[in-house]
Amino acid sequence: MGQRSFVAVLAALTIALAAGCAEKNEQPSASASPTASPSPTASPVTPGPPWYDEVAAAPAGVTVGEAGSTCELPVTFSVPAGWKVRSIEGKAGQLDLGDADLLCEIDARPSGVTGFVRVWRIEGVAGGTEPHLKHYLNQYAPESADAEYRRIKAGKVDAFEASYFKDGGGSVRDRAIAMASLYGPVVLTLDTPDTEELLPAYQLVKQSARVRRY
Missing domain, CATH: 1.20.5 (Single alpha-helices involved in coiled-coils or other helix-helix interfaces)
Structure with a gap:
């Protein structure tokens, strides 16, 4: 070559x-291969009004909602020790709110503070947590017209939360939250003359929430 x-x-x-x-x-x-989608982030922490996420949860005392307990619910959560759990049969009686069925009432008074956590099922409302909570507040809490809303995780449960001024004014905010479950959303309300006093208990309810498995 x-x-x-x-x-x-x-x-x-x-x-x-x-x-x-x-x-x-x-x-x-x-x-x-395509990059995997990032996992959902944790709910943001918002100190101060309107959410006061910096408030520490109260110590857990009683678990509400479990099978065989006083109130069997589609979700479970904890409340402070000394709170009295009462199951409600049928409509709410003196608290009859039309299409809102009161399932369970947890009374804080035996522990020395005044207030209730109440659990409601809303009849005849389609969709998830947002329409259920907004329907409840529109029907039964006229002071919530200027409520602030957010979508969060309550413990491990998808939830939609509202914060609004008690009686439509002042500086004290009421709280309500709808939680998803296997049998549709339930609405929890914090009913008390002093919301700030019960915020630690409310934080405990949110942080300990779980969907009940049947």
Whole structure:
């Protein structure tokens, strides 16, 4: 083989090897699988009004909602020690609110503070936690017209929460939250003349919430 032919063959091999390396280097980017979507982030912590997320939860005392307990509910959560749990049969009686069925009432008074956590099922409302909570407040809490809302995780439960001024004014805010369950949303209300006093208990309810498995 002449020198000129040898040089031509060598050049051809060099070009082929370079092309092969380039193709090999580009292969991963061409066949790479899509980046996995980031996992949902935790609910944001908002100190001060309107949510007061910096308030520490009260110590857990009683679990509400479990099978065989006083109130069997689609969700479970904890309340402070000394609170009295009372199951409500049928409509709410003196608290009859039309299409809102009172399922359970947890009374704080035996522990020395005044207030209740009440659990409601709303009849005849389609959709998830947001329409259920807004329907309840629109029907039964006229002072909530200027409520602030947010979508959060209550413990491990998808939830929609409202904070609104008691009686439509002042500085004290009422709280209500709708939690998703296997049998549709339930609405929990914090009913007390002093919401700030019961915020630690309310934080405990939210942080300990779980969907009950049947």
